[in-house]
Amino acid sequence: DAKTTQPPSMDCAEGRAANLPCNHSTISGNEYVYWYRQIHSQGPQYIIHGLKNNETNEMASLIITEDRKSSTLILPHATLRDTAVYYCIVRVESNYGGSQGNLIFGKGTKLSVKP
Amino acid sequence: EAQVTQNPRYLITVTGKKLTVTCSQNMNHEYMSWYRQDPGLGLRQIYYSMNVEVTDKGDVPEGYKVSRKEKRNFPLILESPSPNQTSLYFCASSFLQGYGYTFGSGTRLTVV
Numbered sequence: 001d002a003k004t005t006q007p008p009s010m011d012c013a014e015g016r017a018a019n020l021p022c023n024h025s026t027i028s029g030n031e032y033v034y035w036y037r038q039i040h041s042q043g044p045q046y047i048i049h050g051l052k053n054n055e056t057n058e059m060a061s062l063i064i065t066e067d068r069k070s071s072t073l074i075l076p077h078a079t080l081r082d083t084a085v086y087y088c089i090v091r092v093e094s095n096y097g098g099s100q101g102n103l104i105f106g107k108g109t110k111l112s113v114k115p
Numbered sequence: 116e117a118q119v120t121q122n123p124r125y126l127i128t129v130t131g132k133k134l135t136v137t138c139s140q141n142m143n144h145e146y147m148s149w150y151r152q153d154p155g156l157g158l159r160q161i162y163y164s165m166n167v168e169v170t171d172k173g174d175v176p177e178g179y180k181v182s183r184k185e186k187r188n189f190p191l192i193l194e195s196p197s198p199n200q201t202s203l204y205f206c207a208s209s210f211l212q213g214y215g216y217t218f219g220s221g222t223r224l225t226v227v
Contacts, residue, residue, distance in 0.1 A: 036216070043119075043205050043218025044158070102148070102173065103216060105158035 004088045009110040012082075018075040020109050022088030025069040031092055033064060034103065035073045037084040044087065044105070047073065078113045085110050117142045121206050121219035128196055128226055136191045136222050138206035146209045147189040148173070148216070149181065151202040158205070164189055196226040 005023040012018040024033065034049040048055055048062045050071075055062045061074040075082055087108040119140045128134055140147065148163040150173075160173030164183040178200055180192040189208075193200060203223050207216040 041203060041221065043207070043220055044216070045218070046215045049215075102160055102163060104160070104174075105150075107157055 004090060004106055006086075006088050006106065006109045008107065009112070011112050011114060012075075012078045014080060014113055014115050015077055018078040018082065018111055018113070020073040020075075020086050020088075020111065021070065022073070023070045024088070024090045027068050027090050028092070031090045033062065033068075033071050034089040034091065035060070035062065036087045036089065036103075036105070037082075038087070038108070039081075039084040047086075078111075080113050080115065083111060083113045117217065119206055119208050119217050119219040121204070121222050124220065124222060126222065126224050128224070130197055130226055131195050134193050134196060134224075136193075136204060136206075136224070138189045138191065138219060139187050140189075140206075140208040140217070141187065142208060142210070142217065143186065144208035144210050144217075145186070146211060147183065148207045149179070149189070149191050150205045150207065151175065151200075152205065153202050161191070161204075196224075198226045200224065201226050 032049050032051050035047040036044045038044040047059050048057055050062045050064055064071045085108040087105050089103050122137045145166045149161040150158045152158045159175045161175055161179050162173055162181040164170045167183055167186050170181050170183055183189055203221050205221050206219040209216045
């Protein structure tokens with residue numbers, strides 16, 4: 001799987017949009033971009049994923065650049081409960097076994113939402 | 116409620132005493148996986164299972180065993196725990212490999 005680069009930490013004011021960047025310059029054409037978050041020692045939580053089109057769900061929006069070398073997760077109105085470590089992961093969409101289909105977590109970005 | 120249930124949540128044990136951490140999911144997911152999380156090292160995959168009776172090693176399988184006799188259960192077995200297995204463990208399941216994992220609440224294991 002392609003490696004990702006994320007800033008180690010970011011701050012965001014409560015109520016403002018949180019924009020979390022991720023660089024994946026070596027991504028392959030069949031690799032998806034996934035975002036998870038982990039709130040202090042809880043199990044990681046799936047947020048969103050996409051291939052090349054922008055995606056939106058009830059939690060967040062995912063903006064993927066046209067060349068797919070980077071993406072941004074947007075939390076439109078951050079709350080204190082959004083304070084967490086956010087992981088950007090790229091992986092092949094594989095249902096046939098093998099380690100390439102597994103999620104490999106990096107160090108992520110620690111987002112602190114402040115009042 | 117759709118969930119992954121791990122037990123126990125906390126466990127303190129002594130070196131060499133066999134233990135099992137249970138994991139059960141009620142979503143009829145085919146794919147299940149175990150991770151451990153350590154400070155500075157992040158989440159690392161131990162074992163995974165594509166379906167019943169199909170298991171494979173992840174990145175850090177040494178010292179662990181797993182079994183998948185039923186679709187819903189995926190226990191993690193430490194035959195002879197050692198202090199370097201002190202960690203926070205997470206079980207996860209998904210409908211497809213890597214797609215929208217649901218994680219359990221975690222098991223904090225201390226081996227003394």
